[in-house]
Amino acid sequence: MTIPHLTAADGTTLPAIGLGTYRLNGSAGVDAIGQAIRAGYRLLDSAVNYENEGAVGRAARAAGDVRGDLVVTSKLPGRHHGFDEALTTIEESVFRTGLDRIDLYLIHWPNPSVDRYVQAWRALIEARERGLVRHIGLSNFLPEHIDRLVAETGVAPVVNQIEVHPYFPQREALAYHREHGILVQGWSPLGHGNDLQRHPVITEIANAHGVSPAQTILAWHVARQVIPLPKAASPQRQIENLDVFDITLSDAQVEAITALGRPDGRLADQDPAVYEEF
Ligand SMILES: NC(=O)c1ccc[n+]([C@@H]2O[C@H](COP(=O)([O-])OP(=O)(O)OC[C@H]3O[C@@H](n4cnc5c(N)ncnc54)[C@H](OP(=O)(O)O)[C@@H]3O)[C@@H](O)[C@H]2O)c1
16 A cells, blocks of 8 residues: 655655554564554654664564665653753664664653753754754644744754644644644544544544544544554554545535544643643
């Protein structure tokens, strides 16, 4: 299956869907990620804090010819935002994957009260210059944090990975990122297994298209040019989740799903202005 790509302002392209890997660890993780690569996934999302860079790297190394098309992603944890520590952490990520370099490296959370995310960003810029990583970006950054990074370093991220699902559709954030040519990846795109897939608005639209609720939600992300990162362990679900690019939702259907959004729709109240993770 060939996956479309989206393009950031600097010309970097990323696959329009990726595999979430939180909780895919150890040998079972290697198997699940390997089968996802065979099914056609090319973007793999990991993080130092998921403790599975080893599993992702092992699956990527076993991918053979496909390795060149893979976008292996990891993220810098909040406890290592200092410049030198961040660079060492990135080196350790690369060593753990067993790859020559990591394709996309993100700052996991801005942790604004600690106020070291500009240092961390300078370290990511340096890591890219040294060839440790190919592309750099952010996760959970608010527009005000991004504006500051760009003002202080002159370097814009290619992507910002944020919480996006029908209960928290991030309408204003998407407009900001579109305006700045920054791609958006959506985390917990299916709502992390909550009641979304049983919501009548979703099931009605799913029935109208003859597809599953999960596919309907993923088609909504695709229609909004958000790169969803659904996590699925079984081959059946992984394949189902990839098979969404031929589902064309009407503008009214996209709007009906977006209308499920609520100001308090975050899954775990993780507002990056105040929530911090280390
Ligand atoms: N940057 C951040 O701060 C951040 C935060 C959270 C998550 N993330 C990333 O985003 C990824 C995805 O988020 P998530 O894992 O929280 O949740 P999610 O992808 O929204 O939902 C995963 C849940 O949905 C189930 N599922 C998957 N496909 C399905 C299908 N076709 N039909 C029915 N159920 C299906 C999965 O079941 P099975 O696993 O049993 O198949 C799992 O229980 C993570 O793995 C991680 O890579 C990033």
